[in-house]
Amino acid sequence: MIEFHIEPRSGVAPYLQLVHQVRQALRLGLLHQGDRLPKVKDVAAKVAINPNTVLKAYRQLENEGLVSPKPGVGTFVTGTLGDPATSEHEPLRQELRRWLASARAAGLDPESIEALFHQTFRSTAEEER
Amino acid sequence: MIWLTWRQFRAQFLAAAAVLAAATGYLVIVGLQLHSGFDNLPADCDGLCPGAGRLIGRYRNPYYIGSALVLLAPALIGAFWGAPMIARELETGTHRLIWNQGVRRGRWLAAKLLVTAAAAMLVTGLLSLLVSWFADPLDRLNQDRFQPLMFDVRGLVPLGYAAFAVALGACAGLFLRRTTAAMAVTLAVFTAVQVLMPLAVRPHLRPAVHSEVALNATTLGTARMFGFSGDTLGPDSPMIASLDIPDGWVLTGNEPQAVRHADGRAVTFGTQPCRAEAGGPATRECLAQADLHIAVDYQPADRYWPFQWIETAIYLALTAALAALTTWGLRRRLG
Amino acid sequence: MTAIVETRALTKRYGRRTALADCTLTVPAGRVVGLVGPNGAGKSTLLQLACGLLTPTSGTVEVFGRPPAADSAQLGRVGFVAQDTPTYAALTIADHLRLGAKLNPHWDAALADRRIRRLGLDPSQRAGRLSGGQRAQLALTLAIAKRPELLLLDEPVAALDPLARRAFLQSLMEFVAESESEATVVLSSHLVSDLERVCDHLIVLADSRVRADGEIDDLLATHFRLTTARRDPDTLPAGMRVIHAEHTERQSTFVVRADAAVDDPSWAMEPLGLEDLVLAHLETAADLRPALEPQR
Numbered sequence: 001m002i003e004f005h006i007e008p009r010s011g012v013a014p015y016l017q018l019v020h021q022v023r024q025a026l027r028l029g030l031l032h033q034g035d036r037l038p039k040v041k042d043v044a045a046k047v048a049i050n051p052n053t054v055l056k057a058y059r060q061l062e063n064e065g066l067v068s069p070k071p072g073v074g075t076f077v078t079g080t081l082g083d084p085a086t087s088e089h090e091p092l093r094q095e096l097r098r099w100l101a102s103a104r105a106a107g108l109d110p111e112s113i114e115a116l117f118h119q120t121f122r123s124t125a126e127e128e129r
Numbered sequence: 130m131i132w133l134t135w136r137q138f139r140a141q142f143l144a145a146a147a148v149l150a151a152a153t154g155y156l157v158i159v160g161l162q163l164h165s166g167f168d169n170l171p172a173d174c175d176g177l178c179p180g181a182g183r184l185i186g187r188y189r190n191p192y193y194i195g196s197a198l199v200l201l202a203p204a205l206i207g208a209f210w211g212a213p214m215i216a217r218e219l220e221t222g223t224h225r226l227i228w229n230q231g232v233r234r235g236r237w238l239a240a241k242l243l244v245t246a247a248a249a250m251l252v253t254g255l256l257s258l259l260v261s262w263f264a265d266p267l268d269r270l271n272q273d274r275f276q277p278l279m280f281d282v283r284g285l286v287p288l289g290y291a292a293f294a295v296a297l298g299a300c301a302g303l304f305l306r307r308t309t310a311a312m313a314v315t316l317a318v319f320t321a322v323q324v325l326m327p328l329a330v331r332p333h334l335r336p337a338v339h340s341e342v343a344l345n346a347t348t349l350g351t352a353r354m355f356g357f358s359g360d361t362l363g364p365d366s367p368m369i370a371s372l373d374i375p376d377g378w379v380l381t382g383n384e385p386q387a388v389r390h391a392d393g394r395a396v397t398f399g400t401q402p403c404r405a406e407a408g409g410p411a412t413r414e415c416l417a418q419a420d421l422h423i424a425v426d427y428q429p430a431d432r433y434w435p436f437q438w439i440e441t442a443i444y445l446a447l448t449a450a451l452a453a454l455t456t457w458g459l460r461r462r463l464g
Numbered sequence: 465m466t467a468i469v470e471t472r473a474l475t476k477r478y479g480r481r482t483a484l485a486d487c488t489l490t491v492p493a494g495r496v497v498g499l500v501g502p503n504g505a506g507k508s509t510l511l512q513l514a515c516g517l518l519t520p521t522s523g524t525v526e527v528f529g530r531p532p533a534a535d536s537a538q539l540g541r542v543g544f545v546a547q548d549t550p551t552y553a554a555l556t557i558a559d560h561l562r563l564g565a566k567l568n569p570h571w572d573a574a575l576a577d578r579r580i581r582r583l584g585l586d587p588s589q590r591a592g593r594l595s596g597g598q599r600a601q602l603a604l605t606l607a608i609a610k611r612p613e614l615l616l617l618d619e620p621v622a623a624l625d626p627l628a629r630r631a632f633l634q635s636l637m638e639f640v641a642e643s644e645s646e647a648t649v650v651l652s653s654h655l656v657s658d659l660e661r662v663c664d665h666l667i668v669l670a671d672s673r674v675r676a677d678g679e680i681d682d683l684l685a686t687h688f689r690l691t692t693a694r695r696d697p698d699t700l701p702a703g704m705r706v707i708h709a710e711h712t713e714r715q716s717t718f719v720v721r722a723d724a725a726v727d728d729p730s731w732a733m734e735p736l737g738l739e740d741l742v743l744a745h746l747e748t749a750a751d752l753r754p755a756l757e758p759q760r
Binding site: 130132136140221223225226229231232233236461 | 550555562566568610
């Protein structure tokens, strides 16, 4: 079982914070397939958060195929998230390393690199939409 | 609702009950002595025998204390039970708690008023009964129960006063919203009404009896004053007297009236019959034979109980009017 | 979406002072609605009108389609936790619960007892000796055990320390979760971060007017901060409504309402946090005030 928390100043919508925390727990191996997520009511009372927010987060996770609800019993983990250290990521990581090195060689400081990455990431996401 | 009213009201009621119990203890002990003293008086003592004077003198203090208790009880109940009823809720904000329970405001007020007024009437009624029992011998000797202050502290009227004071306090509390202000206004208004009643209303509940009383040995015996008026005594100084009607209420009160001959002429110093040697009033024995008269306006003794009922009804009607006003105010305002 | 509370041109005056003027709004069913606005915006007046503690000077307010506090049945359906959570200082906690049980038709004694026990409160303790947080919890228990269909809370946490505030909100959210969207909650506060946590619907009230009204997620998805070289707001593309504008010599910062972010090399457009979103609406209201209110 995991515990949720909400950071009001993060600027991230509360339901997304919950989604991130479940994903994180899956990645870190804190949650496994077959585990039950905390009951909506318990999360609402514990975290002092609107139960609809919890429901929304669980629905989002369901849409992502990570969990599925069993009526009257609870919401269970059904999916997995790849470990970032798995071998299929390795070539991508190598490529990114090389790109970072050339960006630094071009005189970009870390902040500019980050801004460039985010901007490009966003615009490609837009184009794909 | 009755439970809640009782729960909130318990402490004040117990305090009043304690005062009542203390008064009972004191007046019962003293009263038993008084009653046995009265029983030892000669059977024909009409209030003027020497033993009666001594008895009245000896028990004057408890008599005053008892009467003062009955006189003050409704006023204090109005101030301490009536005034905080709504004002305290408004002051502490608890009206916002209680008026959002599943009971309408009108019912809340009705229960509060009924329980408090009933308790007030109970306490005042018991006190009045006790004091009436205690003072019974003295009342019989004094024969003054129709007099304004005595009328107020005997019989039924204290019940009416108590109910009225509670409703007055509640109403003042609603419109003033502060307990202390409501208490002060309750005391002031209640006192004003209590003073106005015997002065302006009670004498006119029934038309007064007007009578030409013949001065004889008996009536002269009850005369409270007898003499001549004017700064200097001359032949034209009118003869005046004031009479008491036993257990009745002489409306002319302490104001002495002119003594007249049978044909209506005023008796003066110059024309008085039975002239005394020394220039003072003549002896009563002589005057009793002289066929003199005096005009008296009064409420006779047999109107005592009708007046008690009517006045109680008036106060209960005022109570109902105040309760209606409070209900109306409670429903529409509170802003 | 059925309206639980509906006001039309609702106005409340105290003598010459206007507490709420011409307020028209609806509260949707099954939501936790945050009512936010500056002090004196009329939030408290609005809530007290909705529960029938006050009567309108003009306009109408309806709860479940009927006038508030019309009868005891109506009173039993609405729970109200007043500002500063008043309780009877001389009465014990048990007395308060008994009071609730005697005066309310649908009183849930088991729920009330359970809550008091879990809060670790001694039922024989007088309410006057409770801390502010405990008193607030007692007031909330009284309101919740009525099993209300509409729960109104007037700045319930404003006077509480952070710990008590969190505990109070936890209790409130537990109630909301247990009621399974059967109950509607309206909560006024000026602490936007609290509202963001517990509410799913927000009504921004300033000068008695509804400045913004909607699901919090929708509001967040449609409000943006747009930073650009100084320009006239009229030159922004259609579909962007400017809520608030600030200009320096070279730069213009707009808070705009739009269906989605628009990428343009000449500006940076980023989502807005709820607090800033509320502030933008309130500042706009404050800017407009002199124009709206003629000088007396």
